[in-house]
Amino acid sequence: MSVNSDWRLLAYKELVDSLNPFFSHYLGDYCRNCRQVIGRLPEAVEESVDLIEGVYPGCCHRGAGDIFRLEGESSERANLAPEIITGLQRERQQKLQQPGVGGGNYSFRRHRDGALVKGAHCKYFSTQGCILGALKGPLCINFICPPMRADLLAVCDEDDFLVGPEHDFLFVYRSLAVISYDGRDEVVRELSDFRQRVQLLAERCRDFLFERQAQSLYSIFTKPSTG
Numbered sequence: 001m002s003v004n005s006d007w008r009l010l011a012y013k014e015l016v017d018s019l020n021p022f023f024s025h026y027l028g029d030y031c032r033n034c035r036q037v038i039g040r041l042p043e044a045v046e047e048s049v050d051l052i053e054g055v056y057p058g059c060c061h062r063g064a065g066d067i068f069r070l071e072g073e074s075s076e077r078a079n080l081a082p083e084i085i086t087g088l089q090r091e092r093q094q095k096l097q098q099p100g101v102g103g104g105n106y107s108f109r110r111h112r113d114g115a116l117v118k119g120a121h122c123k124y125f126s127t128q129g130c131i132l133g134a135l136k137g138p139l140c141i142n143f144i145c146p147p148m149r150a151d152l153l154a155v156c157d158e159d160d161f162l163v164g165p166e167h168d169f170l171f172v173y174r175s176l177a178v179i180s181y182d183g184r185d186e187v188v189r190e191l192s193d194f195r196q197r198v199q200l201l202a203e204r205c206r207d208f209l210f211e212r213q214a215q216s217l218y219s220i221f222t223k224p225s226t227g
Ligand code: SF4
Pocket: 030, 031, 032, 033, 034, 035, 037, 038, 057, 058, 059, 060, 143, 144, 145, 148
């Protein structure tokens, strides 16, 4: 691989690395308690299930980690740069050699029609969670579900310029399009702006929790279900 394509991959990993701690610290318990979170959606009753086998998949379905689209970007920037995808795939292969990795299966019974639904986890899913770290795909760092987004907006006084539009948490896709296709100076600037956005959002979350003497956003916004 040429040095020329290396720097884009490094910039990509830097962006993911700058966001991962925010997810772990402020949003990780949402995903660990996904069914409670999903229970807040209006369609929850309609979509409620009993888990029969495996672990509830949340958003980590087979294939989700290998989606490289940048939704909402222009058609020539609608995917991550090919050299970044190639680099990610090469480094992911090494991660897949680790024991205990490979996803696994799950099944659940849907209440509304009694159907048995079977599925497979993302191949990067393990008992310890996602194994990819800085190699996560665009969708995995961009997607926040509606309850998460609503809570972050509440934390930020509904400042959707900070949280980002519905399809683009923290403008991740826009930043990844810059990393993929623009020159080095623009990429350096974008990375710096992105880090500032993450830091600002983290500060808003930290202050919000401090004022309420609470440990987590999840505990404030998601009431345990009684069912
Ligand atoms: S983002 Fe929301 S829906 Fe997806 S796993 Fe996390 S809590 Fe569940």
